[in-house]
Amino acid sequence: MLIDHLNKTKIGKYFRQKTILIFLMTVAVVGLLESPSRSTSKVNALKMREQQNNAPGVIDGAVSPQLIPDKVAYSLLFLSVAELANASPGQIARARAKIVKAHLDEADINAFLFTANEYVEKVKALSAQAAEIHRRNPSLNSNNPEWQRLLQLDKQKDQHLTSSIALLATRLSPLGMRKLQDYLQDAKRRMKMVPEK
Amino acid sequence: MASIFNLNNLRILKKLPTACQLLRTGIILMFLGGTPCFGQYTYYSDLSADDDWNIIGWGVTDVTSYAYQHQAAATVTLRSPNGRITFLSGGDYNYVRTDVMLVYDESDLGEYTVSTEHFGECSAMGTILHAFSYAYEVFSNKQLTYERQFIYEDGNEALYKRCNPPGTPCDTARGRRIDFTPPHLPVYMIANWFVIETGQFWTCIGGKKIAADSCVPDPRP
Numbered sequence A: 001m002l003i004d005h006l007n008k009t010k011i012g013k014y015f016r017q018k019t020i021l022i023f024l025m026t027v028a029v030v031g032l033l034e035s036p037s038r039s040t041s042k043v044n045a046l047k048m049r050e051q052q053n054n055a056p057g058v059i060d061g062a063v064s065p066q067l068i069p070d071k072v073a074y075s076l077l078f079l080s081v082a083e084l085a086n087a088s089p090g091q092i093a094r095a096r097a098k099i100v101k102a103h104l105d106e107a108d109i110n111a112f113l114f115t116a117n118e119y120v121e122k123v124k125a126l127s128a129q130a131a132e133i134h135r136r137n138p139s140l141n142s143n144n145p146e147w148q149r150l151l152q153l154d155k156q157k158d159q160h161l162t163s164s165i166a167l168l169a170t171r172l173s174p175l176g177m178r179k180l181q182d183y184l185q186d187a188k189r190r191m192k193m194v195p196e197k
Numbered sequence B: 001m002a003s004i005f006n007l008n009n010l011r012i013l014k015k016l017p018t019a020c021q022l023l024r025t026g027i028i029l030m031f032l033g034g035t036p037c038f039g040q041y042t043y044y045s046d047l048s049a050d051d052d053w054n055i056i057g058w059g060v061t062d063v064t065s066y067a068y069q070h071q072a073a074a075t076v077t078l079r080s081p082n083g084r085i086t087f088l089s090g091g092d093y094n095y096v097r098t099d100v101m102l103v104y105d106e107s108d109l110g111e112y113t114v115s116t117e118h119f120g121e122c123s124a125m126g127t128i129l130h131a132f133s134y135a136y137e138v139f140s141n142k143q144l145t146y147e148r149q150f151i152y153e154d155g156n157e158a159l160y161k162r163c164n165p166p167g168t169p170c171d172t173a174r175g176r177r178i179d180f181t182p183p184h185l186p187v188y189m190i191a192n193w194f195v196i197e198t199g200q201f202w203t204c205i206g207g208k209k210i211a212a213d214s215c216v217p218d219p220r221p
Helices: A002-008 A010-033 A040-051 A070-081 A089-098 A106-136 A145-171 A174-190 B010-032
Strands: A191-194 B041-049 B055-062 B071-079 B085-093 B095-102 B110-122 B126-151 B157-162 B172-176 B188-196 B203-212
Touching: A070 A089, A070 A106, A070 A145, A070 A174, A070 A191, A070 B041, A070 B055, A070 B095, A089 A106, A089 B041, A089 B055, A106 A145, A106 A174, A106 B085, A145 A174, A174 A191, A174 B041, A191 B126, B041 B071, B041 B110, B041 B188, B055 B071, B055 B110, B055 B126, B071 B095, B095 B110, B126 B172, B172 B188, B172 B203
Parallel strands: B041 B126
Antiparallel strands: A191 B041, B041 B055, B055 B095, B071 B085, B071 B110, B085 B095, B110 B126, B126 B157, B126 B188, B157 B172, B188 B203
16 A cells, blocks of 8 residues: 555656665765675664764764654654554554563553554654645645645644653653663664754 | 776776866765755664564654655665575655565574665755664574572462673563473573673573573573
């Protein structure tokens, strides 16, 4: 389904064009720089170095985790674990696995996943409203009254995130909350953020 | 196509500086991406293991802006120490999460890496994000010994503490009567764990438990 979506969207075209370009350039770079005697591990090291290329102005959690706000980290965690209401047993197991490194007990895992699913459901509802507004107004700009409605949706998303984080403190045990906070600080090392200009 | 990069061709060698400069400029432009649109962009890669010891990896790209209706995409690649690879691309409006998995293979343990190529596009200004993130974890099998501390009220489950030595990773474990054959709660047990080792603490994911004669040694520490 996602591939179908990609085929239909602009970003799908972007994907195809850029993927081909990146592939050709990678082949070229490897062809120019690599002799056959170089080991596979060195190729992997080059790839890893390449993967460390960051977006302009990025805050890299691996370098400065303290600069990634908790709110941003919670949002990425919620998006990571959330599953649909009719998730299969395999999808539920996957969601639980994603939080296993937090060392939460059963009740706290359930409380965290419930809160994450609840938040993402709200976000999906906001996205659907935004999509509907864009559908009705294909060339929407800031002079259109609907524009304010879209900005309002952005604010609502932020409010949902704030209240979901607050709910965690009431739904998890105090020990669970401490463990989650510790895990969050660790997870920030694998997160990156380009702040709003 | 391959002959273009034949370094034995002298005519091509003379042209290489120009070709390399163009190539480098092209790569830099691609990795820098376009002018930022409005909003904050966040991205993330991570990996873990499920109860069946399968390795799961995922990447999240979040470029949400309802006003500009951004599009997000993530291509996630998971690699095993022995070179097994799985990858998947996903895209959607505002944010996307892409999940991949490699099944457990006891001959393929060690450092797994997950890497994600993140894309974001703004309807008003084109490319707003093209970046990478990655994460890695070391996975292993451990067999550790435990001593029973107490039996829970219902009589079907007990708390065990690691005894070689105490206070070490995966310090406690629960054992249920039905974990053992015949069903009972032995004084000593060996727990087979799938362990995520990277970081300050181990994460022990439960597997088969068997009764043991004593506290030591750990069969596979």
